[in-house]
Amino acid sequence: MNPIETQQQIIDQLYWLVRNSVEGEFDTAKCNFDYQQFEDGSSSIGSRLSYHYAGNSNYGRLLYPDRQILDETIPQLHALMKAHTGGDWQAFTLTINKDGSVTTEFKYPDDAR
Numbered sequence: 001m002n003p004i005e006t007q008q009q010i011i012d013q014l015y016w017l018v019r020n021s022v023e024g025e026f027d028t029a030k031c032n033f034d035y036q037q038f039e040d041g042s043s044s045i046g047s048r049l050s051y052h053y054a055g056n057s058n059y060g061r062l063l064y065p066d067r068q069i070l071d072e073t074i075p076q077l078h079a080l081m082k083a084h085t086g087g088d089w090q091a092f093t094l095t096i097n098k099d100g101s102v103t104t105e106f107k108y109p110d111d112a113r
Contacts, residue, residue: 021063
């Protein structure tokens with residue numbers, strides 16, 4: 001399987017994780033995922049889920065045990081993208097629209113030169 005297909009499969013897993021964690025209807029659902037790697041080899045993964053419906057904002061959390069998916073998928077997605085493009089993102093937002101369409105926005109560290 002090529003790297004793009006593998007990345008798409010991971011995004012699809014994250015889509016279902018977010019979708020299944022939202023209670024009721026929504027106009028948009030967003031989950032921000034943070035990923036940090038430390039010099040000692042350890043890492044940290046965080047998430048913030050929000051969804052909006054009829055002008056109201058709601059906040060939730062990813063369902064357990066499904067949230068354990070993050071421990072596998074986020075580092076794998078990071079490694080695949082870094083190997084494929086050289087990009088070293090630290091966070092990304094997955095947005096699901098009411099019509100089922102999905103967008104992702106990756107955040108890279110500021111160039112500190």
